[in-house]
Amino acid sequence: MTRRTSDASRGRIGAIAIAVLLPVAIGLLLSSRARLITAANPPPVAAATKRIPVTYWHMWSGQWQPAMDEVVADFNASQDKYEVIALQVPYAQADAKFMMAVAGGDPPDVMAQWTQAISTWSEGGILQPLETRMTPEERRFFEQETFPVIHENGWHKGHLYGLVMSVDLYACYYRPDDFRKAGLDPDKFPETLEELTAIGRKLDQKDASGRLTRLGFLPQGFTNYAPSFGGGFYDATTGKTSLDTDANRRAMSYLVDTSKAIGIEKVRRFNSGLKSQNGAAWPFIDGSFAVALDGEWRVLQLAKYAPDLEYRVAPLPPPAGGKRLASFSNTGFLTIPAGAKHSEGAWAFIKFWSGLDNPERAAKYSTSFGWLPSSPRMANSPDYRAFLKKYPQYEAFVTLAASPNIVTTPPVPYQLFLLDRLITVDELAMRGALTPTQALAKLTSDTEQEKGRRKGLGYE
Amino acid sequence: MKKSLTGYAFIAPWLLGFAAFTVYPFVTSIYLSFTRYNIVTPPVWIGLGNYRTLLTGDPLFWKSLGVTFSFAFAAVPLGVILGVALALLLNLNLRGMSVYRTIFFLPSILPTVATSVVFLWLFNPEIGLINRLLRAIGVTGPEWLQSPTTALPSLVLLSVWAVGGSMVIYLAGLKDVPAYLYEAATIDGANAFQRFRHVTIPMLSPVIFFNVVMGLIGVFQYFTEAYIMTQGGPEDSTRFYALYLFERAWRYLDMGYASAMAWILFLIIMVFTGILFGTQRRWVHYEG
Numbered sequence: 251m252t253r254r255t256s257d258a259s260r261g262r263i264g265a266i267a268i269a270v271l272l273p274v275a276i277g278l279l280l281s282s283r284a285r286l287i288t289a290a291n292p293p294p295v296a297a298a299t300k301r302i303p304v305t306y307w308h309m310w311s312g313q314w315q316p317a318m319d320e321v322v323a324d325f326n327a328s329q330d331k332y333e334v335i336a337l338q339v340p341y342a343q344a345d346a347k348f349m350m351a352v353a354g355g356d357p358p359d360v361m362a363q364w365t366q367a368i369s370t371w372s373e374g375g376i377l378q379p380l381e382t383r384m385t386p387e388e389r390r391f392f393e394q395e396t397f398p399v400i401h402e403n404g405w406h407k408g409h410l411y412g413l414v415m416s417v418d419l420y421a422c423y424y425r426p427d428d429f430r431k432a433g434l435d436p437d438k439f440p441e442t443l444e445e446l447t448a449i450g451r452k453l454d455q456k457d458a459s460g461r462l463t464r465l466g467f468l469p470q471g472f473t474n475y476a477p478s479f480g481g482g483f484y485d486a487t488t489g490k491t492s493l494d495t496d497a498n499r500r501a502m503s504y505l506v507d508t509s510k511a512i513g514i515e516k517v518r519r520f521n522s523g524l525k526s527q528n529g530a531a532w533p534f535i536d537g538s539f540a541v542a543l544d545g546e547w548r549v550l551q552l553a554k555y556a557p558d559l560e561y562r563v564a565p566l567p568p569p570a571g572g573k574r575l576a577s578f579s580n581t582g583f584l585t586i587p588a589g590a591k592h593s594e595g596a597w598a599f600i601k602f603w604s605g606l607d608n609p610e611r612a613a614k615y616s617t618s619f620g621w622l623p624s625s626p627r628m629a630n631s632p633d634y635r636a637f638l639k640k641y642p643q644y645e646a647f648v649t650l651a652a653s654p655n656i657v658t659t660p661p662v663p664y665q666l667f668l669l670d671r672l673i674t675v676d677e678l679a680m681r682g683a684l685t686p687t688q689a690l691a692k693l694t695s696d697t698e699q700e701k702g703r704r705k706g707l708g709y710e
Numbered sequence: 711m712k713k714s715l716t717g718y719a720f721i722a723p724w725l726l727g728f729a730a731f732t733v734y735p736f737v738t739s740i741y742l743s744f745t746r747y748n749i750v751t752p753p754v755w756i757g758l759g760n761y762r763t764l765l766t767g768d769p770l771f772w773k774s775l776g777v778t779f780s781f782a783f784a785a786v787p788l789g790v791i792l793g794v795a796l797a798l799l800l801n802l803n804l805r806g807m808s809v810y811r812t813i814f815f816l817p818s819i820l821p822t823v824a825t826s827v828v829f830l831w832l833f834n835p836e837i838g839l840i841n842r843l844l845r846a847i848g849v850t851g852p853e854w855l856q857s858p859t860t861a862l863p864s865l866v867l868l869s870v871w872a873v874g875g876s877m878v879i880y881l882a883g884l885k886d887v888p889a890y891l892y893e894a895a896t897i898d899g900a901n902a903f904q905r906f907r908h909v910t911i912p913m914l915s916p917v918i919f920f921n922v923v924m925g926l927i928g929v930f931q932y933f934t935e936a937y938i939m940t941q942g943g944p945e946d947s948t949r950f951y952a953l954y955l956f957e958r959a960w961r962y963l964d965m966g967y968a969s970a971m972a973w974i975l976f977l978i979i980m981v982f983t984g985i986l987f988g989t990q991r992r993w994v995h996y997e998g
Contacts, residue, residue, distance in 0.1 A: 346960055352750050374748040374963050522856055523836030588750070666961050677945050681858070696769075703767050707746050707759050707967070 301333040304595035307348065308362040309341040310619075313554070317618035324615075325602045332595035334360075348587070352376050357587035359596035363412060364582050366659035366669060371585075372406035373663040373709075378586040379409035383597045388606045396625045399656040402486075403581050406661055412583030413604055416621045418545045419577045419650045420474050421565050422446070423643075428453055428466075428540035436562065443469075443478065443569040446541065447508055453540040454512075462512075462520045467541040469508050470517075472676040474543060476501040477576035477657040478568045483668070484660035491660050491668065491697055494690040502686035504569065506679050514682055530555035546647040550620040553641065563643040565650055576655035613637075622651040663709065664700050671696045739969040747966035760970035771971070773946055774954040781862060781950065782929040785869040789925055790918060792873050797880035798910075811881070818875035826938040829868050830855070833939075855940055858947035865935060865948060876921045883917035884910070912995040919994045923986055930979050951975060 310318040315338065322336045337358070339347055345365055351357040363371075371377050384392060393401050397417075404412035426436030432452050440446035446467055453466025469475055476482060481497035484490070509517050524538055525531040534542040535556045543566055552559060568574050584604065586596045605612020605628060613631035616623055622644075623629035629648055638644055650656070659665050671693055679689040704710050718725070743760055745753035764771045800811050817825070832839050833854035841851030854864045887910060895905045911918075933952040936942065942949035942957075955975070959968035 349749050349960070349963075370963060375751045376748075518853060518856060519836050522834055522853070525837075664962070670957075670961075674943070674946060677943060681945070683858070683945060699767065699769065703763050706763050706767060708754065708756055709746065 301329065301331060302592055302595050304332050304334045304360065304592050304599055305358040306334050306336045306360040306362075306596075306599065307339050307344070307358040308336060309339055309344050309364060310362070311338055311340075313550070314619060317615065320618055321603050321615050325599055328602065329598070332592070332598055334595075334599050349376070352587050352589060355589055357589050359586065359590040359592045360599055361585050361587055362415070362582065363585050364580075365666070366580060367666050368404050368412040368583060368585070369406045369661040369665050370663050372409070372411040376588055377411040378588055378590065378593060379411060380404075380413055380586065380597070380600070381410040384606065388601070391609075391625075392606060395627060397623075397652050398654050399579055399581070399651060399658065400624045403658050403661075404583055412585045413600055414581045414624070415584050415604060416582035416619065417624075417651060417656075418547070418580045418582075419622065419647050419656065420543050420545055420579075421563050421577070421646045421650060422467075422541050422543055422567075423534055423548060423561055423563055424541040425534075425537070425559075425561055427560055428464075428537075432466075432540075439562070439564040440567050442567050443504070443572065446567055450541060451511075462516055464537060465512070465517075465520060465539055468512070468517065468520075468539065469505055469543070470521075470680065471543075472498075472502055472505060472679075473578045473657075473672060475505060475566075477578055477655055478566055478572045479504070480571075480573050480576075482657040483672070484662070491662060493697060494694040499686050499690055500569070502676075502679050502689060505676075506682070506686055509680055510682075514680070518681075534561075535559065546622060546644065547620055549641050549643045549647075552643075561643070563646040565646050573655045575650055575653035576657070577650050577653070579656045579658050581658060622647055626652070664697075664704060667700050668697055671700075739972055742966050743969035743973050745966040745969075747969075748963040749965050753966060756966070760967045761974070764967070764970055764974065770946070770949065770954055774949045774951045777862065777947065777949055778930060778932065778951040781866060781932060782926060784863070784866045785929050786922060786925045788866060788870060789873055789876060790922060792870055793876040793880050793921065794914065794918070796873065796877045797884055798906075800877070800881060801884045811878075815874040815878055818872040818878075822934045823938060825868075825871065826935045829871070829935075830939050833864055855948075856944060858945040861940055861944060861947045865932075865939070868935060869929075876925070879917055879921060880914065883914045887913040915994045916996055919986070919990055923983055926982055926986070927979055930975060930982075 306322070308318060318336065318338075322334050325332075325334055341364065345367075348357070348361055368377070381389065381392075399417050400414045403414050404410050422439070424436070424439065429436040434449060434452070440449055447469070450465070450467025453464070454462060455464035457463050473483075476498050479497045479501035481495060481501050483493055483498075485492040520538075524533045525536070527533070529551055532544075532548065532551065532555075533539055534544070534548070535552070549563070552561065565575050566577065568576065584600045586593050586600070590596055601607055603612060603615060604624065605615075609623075609625050609628040610631040610633070613623065613628045613633040615621075616628065617633055617637035623631075623634055628634055629652075638648065659669060662668065675684070675689040675693045675696075678684040678692070679686050684692060701710065742753055744755060744757060746756050746759070747753035796814055800807060800814065804810075831837075835841055835851060835853045835856055838851075838854070840854070844851040852860045855861050891909045891913070892905055895909050900908065931952050932950050933956065936948050936950045936953050937956070940948040942953055951971070952975075955968050955971045958964045958971060
């Protein structure tokens with residue numbers, strides 16, 4: 251009996267021991283594995299020289315990954331103090347991962363940002379100011395020698411929270427062969443938007459059943475066209491949004507009227523028949539459009555996916571009374587998150603890559619990424635001149651980059667909400683559900699309501 | 711006592727996980743719903759501010775609620791009707807029935823993301839398979855996800871795709887209906903419809919009740935398909951409640967506000983589940 255009790259007791263103790271020890275053992279195994287993985291990741295140089303690690307998260311994958319690796323390798327080779335350890339984060343998860351890291355007190359030292367939310371995040375105390383880290387000479391260069399789109403963005407309430415690294419601008423890609431076939435001179439790109447619109451209709455093609463097979467030129471995207479009409483979404487002098495304006499109304503009316511002239515239903519069906527907007531499937535390549543307003547990154551994609559395609563690029567011509575060399579722009583930033591452990595190293599890396607101290611050196615990286623130059627010095631550097639010689643289509647974008655007529659996302663704390671509402675009212679107007687006047691009134695009222703909501707909750 | 715300890719020791723890993731990843735966030739979200747909280751800086755207590763603003767100063771909240779209710783009232787009954795109909799068909803004594811059952815069940819175990827991407831192409835008005843087939847018989851198909859009038863019905867149709875999951879449960883329910891009830895009804899002169907109406911449906915009602923409750927809970931949290939296929943558009947016609955909640959939390963950095971939304975959703979689900987439980991005495995028959 252005693253023996254049985256003792257056996258049972260031993261069995262129970264064994265069972266408890268197994269139940270408790272098993273998860274502990276699994277935990278230890280996982281943590282040792284985690285250590286192994288972590289230890290395997292940093293390049294061997296880091297361990298040998300014991301430099302300060304600077305963690306850097308970015309989203310550059312695919313064709314841009316080698317360019318990113320090159321920047322990191324060059325920086326590390328130039329350093330005996332810091333070692334950048336880069337981590338490529340999938341774009342779809344980047345923002346959430348970043349937020350969680352900052353909230354958890356373990357953010358990267360440098361974070362690349364593509365979301366147009368510098369103001370939102372700065373307001374939330376997620377980012378560190380950068381301008382305070384600049385030397386007087388760097389500050390002078392930044393404010394006086396870089397292009398306006400570079401030094402005017404990334405600010406919030408008097409502080410620079412994101413240094414603009416990449417600038418996406420929009421210009422007209424056109425196919426000279428289509429122009430020639432339609433009896434048009436490809437050397438004479440239209441001077442006005444009205445002229446371009448008329449030419450677009452001449453370049454349209456339909457099949458026997460009347461379905462559009464090619465659209466000469468299809469203007470769409472309110473944010474892309476508002477700048478040429480002198481419109482925009484923010485008044486820097488008052489520090490407030492500026493949405494329901496005559497210029498914006500003209501821009502939206504132009505888009506709606508052009509779509510109506512072609513046929514709203516026809517346009518929708520034509521758009522939905524397009525394969526994709528990505529890489530080799532870009533509809534300009536297969537001839538779905540003769541003229542397409544698109545970003546500078548298409549130049550390298552065309553070189554890769556359609557090297558034999560004859561095309562040219564010209565800035566979007568302005569409408570009567572509009573602005574020349576105007577474009578909307580999404581910008582990519584480098585930021586230092588709040589709580590970064592090695593912010594000095596982070597700034598050293600940002601400075602190195604952006605070329606604040608040496609734009610000629612940084613030109614090499616801009617060309618690897620296919621980016622626009624950030625200053626005339628960079629544009630005139632030997633590396634960038636060689637790049638332009640190889641890809642002359644970039645000239646139009648470089649000209650645009652220097653323009654003061656570039657419109658970006660308003661630097662207000664509710665900027666993502668505003669961008670989302672811009673898309674919605676654009677849809678409403680383009681489908682004919684609202685007139686441009688009603689659409690802009692709705693945009694203003696939605697925005698005011700959001701401001702009121704934030705104020706009511708104590709955000710403002 | 712020792713026996714209990716042994717038991718707790720064995721379930722300790724689950725208990726710890728449940729406490730850390732379910733109970734703690736659940737309780738915390740109650741507190742956060744009364745705060746202004748942007749994820750990074752400490753939450754600030756604002757009392758009922760989030761709830762008050764949601765109910766009185768946020769048109770998108772009501773819009774998203776309307777979209778979700780419309781979807782729920784269309785998708786849940788449709789799922790029940792089609793699920794029961796399919797189960798009845800697949801309950802027939804035919805050769806190769808197990809193959810048919812497998813075929814109809816398979817879609818429900820496919821990953822939602824993959825299904826959504828495939829349907830994105832199927833629903834394409836111009837080059838999608840559905841409209842191509844319609845065009846072949848001389849019909850101009852709708853614009854499906856690209857029109858504010860058809861986007862939501864398209865998602866309702868998509869929900870039918872996964873009806874195999876509930877169908878299996880109905881099928882199991884049908885197998886449990888005693889044969890003698892049908893025999894008795896037949897002897898009493900009941901025709902096929904009467905047997906279905908007065909035997910099958912009442913006997914199946916507990917299973918229908920279960921599926922309606924689970925279906926309702928599921929549709930109120932509808933997210934993935936809308937996130938992948940429409941992102942709330944066109945013109946907010948598919949801005950589901952859960953999608954808007956996600957945007958408020960992670961895109962606009964309003965986690966306190968989103969927590970309040972989550973609790974309102976929780977209450978709505980509880981109310982509807984309560985109503986269903988309250989009415990079950992009238993239409994659910996627990997036999998045997």
